[in-house]
Amino acid sequence: MTKEKILVIEDEDPILMLLEDDLGMEGYEVATAQDGEQGLSMARGGDYNLVILDIMLPKKDGFEVCRELRGSGVNVPILMLTAKSQEIDKVLGLELGADDYMTKPFSPKELIARVRAILRRGKAPPQRIERYRFGNIDVDFKKFETKRGGRPVDLTAREYSLLRFLIEHRDGAVSRFAILEEVWGGEAEVFPRTVDTHVANLRRKLEEDPSNPCHIVGVRSVGYRFAD
Numbered sequence: 643m644t645k646e647k648i649l650v651i652e653d654e655d656p657i658l659m660l661l662e663d664d665l666g667m668e669g670y671e672v673a674t675a676q677d678g679e680q681g682l683s684m685a686r687g688g689d690y691n692l693v694i695l696d697i698m699l700p701k702k703d704g705f706e707v708c709r710e711l712r713g714s715g716v717n718v719p720i721l722m723l724t725a726k727s728q729e730i731d732k733v734l735g736l737e738l739g740a741d742d743y744m745t746k747p748f749s750p751k752e753l754i755a756r757v758r759a760i761l762r763r764g765k766a767p768p769q770r771i772e773r774y775r776f777g778n779i780d781v782d783f784k785k786f787e788t789k790r791g792g793r794p795v796d797l798t799a800r801e802y803s804l805l806r807f808l809i810e811h812r813d814g815a816v817s818r819f820a821i822l823e824e825v826w827g828g829e830a831e832v833f834p835r836t837v838d839t840h841v842a843n844l845r846r847k848l849e850e851d852p853s854n855p856c857h858i859v860g861v862r863s864v865g866y867r868f869a870d
Contacts, residue, residue: 645669646692647692648672648691649672651676651696651704653698657723658676664753664754665754668864669814678704682707682710686716691761692721694757695722696723697722697724708740719741719761751819774809778791790847801844807825808821808866809868816867821866841858
């Protein structure tokens with residue numbers, strides 16, 4: 643599965659590094675630029691899935707970058723990022739063709755959620771898997787029935803949702819936050835360690851050796867991936 647590519651155009655080193663690290667941990671391929679002219683050139687010449695664009699930039703500000711991109715027919719989604727909070731700046735950015743807008747300081751978790759939401763727009767929803775077999779496991783998600791070596795295995799509804807999400811995204815790793823958003827639906831008071839607990843329960847029920855799993859595999863600093 644090809645990684646989605648994000649271009650971050652931001653001149654403040656601490657914010658640029660934060661975005662690069664957080665987006666990288668989410669599994670995105672990140673490119674960076676620190677002034678408007680360089681960012682505009684990269685956005686025009688690169689095959690990016692999203693541009694995160696600061697407004698206050700040297701050489702060419704974010705409004706001008708956005709205007710020139712849209713004027714030249716580049717329709718890549720744009721998330722504008724700025725320290726300004728005035729309503730007129732938000733309106734101007736959106737009128738120029740930006741898809742969303744965030745004001746500094748921002749929550750990294752919220753920014754990642756915005757990024758995922760923007761990237762989901764226009765995509766066809768993944769085809770739901772109704773039944774899946776791997777190893778000696780046979781899972782029927784429609785009937786909520788699971789067998790391991792022909793013997794029934796009792797999974798909770800949450801474990802079915804988690805397993806289905808991992809299987810449907812088996813071409814790559816998924817982060818704990820992505821799992822929380824999809825499987826728990828943003829419930830309050832649910833933390834990334836909750837994912838680890840449910841993964842441990844799935845491994846105990848489905849893996850031949852839960853301490854050395856071959857199907858629900860951990861990916862350091864990211865989350866988990868499913869392997870047949």
